[in-house]
Amino acid sequence: MSVETLERVEMVNGLREITSQVWASYLDPEGLNPLIDADGPGRPDMVASVSISGVWQGHVVVACSQGAARNAAAAFLAMDSAEVTADDIADVLGELANIVGGNVKSMLPAVCFVSLPTVIIPAADSTTRWPGAVQICELASTWLDESISISMWQSKSERDEVPST
Amino acid sequence: MKILVVDDSRVMRQIVTRTLRQAGFGHHDVVEAADGRQAYDAVQSEKPDLVISDWNMPEMTGIDVLRSLRNSGNEIRFGFVTSECTSEMQQAAESAGALFFIVKPFTAERFTEVLSPILE
Numbered sequence: 001m002s003v004e005t006l007e008r009v010e011m012v013n014g015l016r017e018i019t020s021q022v023w024a025s026y027l028d029p030e031g032l033n034p035l036i037d038a039d040g041p042g043r044p045d046m047v048a049s050v051s052i053s054g055v056w057q058g059h060v061v062v063a064c065s066q067g068a069a070r071n072a073a074a075a076f077l078a079m080d081s082a083e084v085t086a087d088d089i090a091d092v093l094g095e096l097a098n099i100v101g102g103n104v105k106s107m108l109p110a111v112c113f114v115s116l117p118t119v120i121i122p123a124a125d126s127t128t129r130w131p132g133a134v135q136i137c138e139l140a141s142t143w144l145d146e147s148i149s150i151s152m153w154q155s156k157s158e159r160d161e162v163p164s165t
Numbered sequence: 166m167k168i169l170v171v172d173d174s175r176v177m178r179q180i181v182t183r184t185l186r187q188a189g190f191g192h193h194d195v196v197e198a199a200d201g202r203q204a205y206d207a208v209q210s211e212k213p214d215l216v217i218s219d220w221n222m223p224e225m226t227g228i229d230v231l232r233s234l235r236n237s238g239n240e241i242r243f244g245f246v247t248s249e250c251t252s253e254m255q256q257a258a259e260s261a262g263a264l265f266f267i268v269k270p271f272t273a274e275r276f277t278e279v280l281s282p283i284l285e
Contacts, residue, residue, distance in 0.1 A: 087175075
């Protein structure tokens with residue numbers, strides 16, 4: 001089944017399942033601070049992504065506030081959020097994108113490849129764009145009152161070749 | 166025993182090490198490598214008893230490391246901890262001689278289940 005035949009809601013549910021596993025393992029093992037659905041994404045302070053190539057082409061993007069990134073690093077490293085460094089935060093955000101992206105790959109047609117992660121800290125007055133791709137689904141959430149969004153972006157050229165159903 | 170933990174993410178190496186401890190394997194020595202090339206070299210220099218490796222890394226991927234080791238006649242116990250899990254990858258890992266395939270995100274219980282027969 002190609003990803004084009006999957007309904008957007010199914011993809012969001014897939015992202016939701018993946019993120020629930022990540023939160024249960026690393027970010028909220030005691031189940032005290034789950035992700036909560038948000039109406040829309042907040043303006044991200046940090047963005048991490050992995051690119052997927054092959055039969056399906058696009059990106060898996062984790063975008064979040066500075067506070068969410070710091071909280072994630074603290075949870076991953078089991079330390080106080082005040083103690084985490086900028087390197088810790090970048091490493092954790094990249095690993096989050098890597099784990100989510102790797103699991104998204106299992107939702108996609110076979111023969112796809114996942115890149116190493118890229119972590120971007122956009123300037124305050126800028127936005128991060130993937131001009132060759134269009135967002136096809138997003139799981140916009142809050143976690144510990146901080147915004148975090150996980151989204152999938154598909155190559156425009158691929159979408160042009162295979163119309164969505 | 167000495168365990169070589171291989172991942173290009175320092176945070177993930179820490180998490181794997183912490184999970185080993187939580188799974189009851191904290192009494193083993195742990196050494197680290199930050200990419201596939203370092204891992205290959207560390208197998209020669211550190212002579213670990215087990216390698217727990219990520220798959221997708223700079224320099225050499227985890228499967229390249231395993232194949233290179235086997236091609237050089239090294240039969241060290243080797244398994245993967247990776248966020249990617251397809252049947253093709255699992256078959257490739259098994260064919261190359263991997264003992265296990267743990268998918269991220271993982272739990273201490275999963276480590277216990279998979280590693281107990283190897284480390285105890």
